[in-house]
Amino acid sequence: MDSLKELYERGEYSRLLEETEGKLDPTSLFYKISALLSLNRAQEALDALILNREGLFKAKPALTLKYDFELRFSLGQFEQAYQDLEFYRNAPYVSQEIEEALSSLPKRIREEEKAYLLQSVHKEEDLDALLESKDPYLALGALSQIGKEGIQGHEEALEKLLVSPSSPHDVKVFALEVLVAHDYPKEVTYLDMDSRVTLVPKDAENPFEERNALSLRKLLATLSDVSLASVCTQLLDQLALSCFPSYPFSGKPLSLESEALISLGREYLGQAQEEISEEAEQEKTRFKVLLSRYPRLP
Numbered sequence: 001m002d003s004l005k006e007l008y009e010r011g012e013y014s015r016l017l018e019e020t021e022g023k024l025d026p027t028s029l030f031y032k033i034s035a036l037l038s039l040n041r042a043q044e045a046l047d048a049l050i051l052n053r054e055g056l057f058k059a060k061p062a063l064t065l066k067y068d069f070e071l072r073f074s075l076g077q078f079e080q081a082y083q084d085l086e087f088y089r090n091a092p093y094v095s096q097e098i099e100e101a102l103s104s105l106p107k108r109i110r111e112e113e114k115a116y117l118l119q120s121v122h123k124e125e126d127l128d129a130l131l132e133s134k135d136p137y138l139a140l141g142a143l144s145q146i147g148k149e150g151i152q153g154h155e156e157a158l159e160k161l162l163v164s165p166s167s168p169h170d171v172k173v174f175a176l177e178v179l180v181a182h183d184y185p186k187e188v189t190y191l192d193m194d195s196r197v198t199l200v201p202k203d204a205e206n207p208f209e210e211r212n213a214l215s216l217r218k219l220l221a222t223l224s225d226v227s228l229a230s231v232c233t234q235l236l237d238q239l240a241l242s243c244f245p246s247y248p249f250s251g252k253p254l255s256l257e258s259e260a261l262i263s264l265g266r267e268y269l270g271q272a273q274e275e276i277s278e279e280a281e282q283e284k285t286r287f288k289v290l291l292s293r294y295p296r297l298p
Contacts, residue, residue, distance in 0.1 A: 004031040013038050024052060026059035033067055046071040053087070061094045065101055069108070078113040085109070089227060089269070096226075103230035114144055128157040131175070136168045143171070147178040155184070163191040173244050180204045190245060199245055207240040212249040212257070219258050232265035235287070242290050252283065260284040 004027065007016040013035040020032040029052050036045035049056065049067055057064040065088065072081040085105050093099070130142035131154075139161075146154050161167055161175045169192070176190055179201035190197045207213065216236055223229040239248045249257050260283035263276050276284070 073112040103226045139171045143174045151182045207244040210247045
């Protein structure tokens with residue numbers, strides 16, 4: 001009888017699927033997933049992995065992560081990728097290598113999602129129309145392309161987007177970030193819920209490059225707990241975007257802000273809490289309010 005490896009190397013994928021039918025050992029499952037991929041049956045490959053994920057991750061954690069997220073990316077399933085990430089974070093500790101891989105995944109998911117969105121945007125004349133799309137991800141894809149290629153010819157559409165009451169907060173913040181990145185010199189109005197802000201993008205700071213946000217990011221990078229550092233950095237970035245064009249970390253001591261962020265990160269991870277000051281507890285509550293006010297897009 002031919003081995004699974006020999007069948008795979010000879011490209012006999014259908015026969016390999018027959019041989020692995022009903023088998024649940026990790027070797028058979030990985031060959032089954034590989035064969036399904038070779039037959040362009042990506043969703044079936046992913047279904048097989050998810051159904052047996054716990055055992056596969058225990059046997060071959062690095063390979064399981066590779067297959068899981070590459071399949072999610074190829075299928076455009078980014079929200080599910082974030083859910084998968086939470087599954088692996090809550091799994092028993094495997095190794096420092098796996099912890100580092102998990103800590104790098106949020107950034108990779110965002111990058112893959114952005115690249116996927118850009119694939120759906122082709123024609124220059126369609127970009128302004130896509131900014132008004134009811135699908136926020138199409139609008140974000142259009143903004144990504146405008147940010148990459150330049151805002152010339154799109155200024156009016158971008159200004160209109162900033163005051164649109166129907167556009168999601170994430171979309172309007174990204175539009176403002178694009179104008180800031182391109183040093184737009186004209187005064188614009190930004191409508192955020194019930195408040196109206198007037199500013200000149202050229203004179204504003206990018207939310208990720210604001211001095212206190214940068215200092216906090218450097219401080220969090222020194223944490224010995226890689227998972228905690230990753231979650232805290234994600235919270236920092238989400239808060240920075242949520243509050244833009246205001247800056248949530250200005251005017252407060254960095255030691256206080258980091259104390260609050262780290263405590264919030266521990267809470268998100270379900271870790272044991274350490275006692276924090278009353279002022280830090282108040283900041284932590286403020287961060288929670290901001291995060292609940294501006295949740296991630298569904």
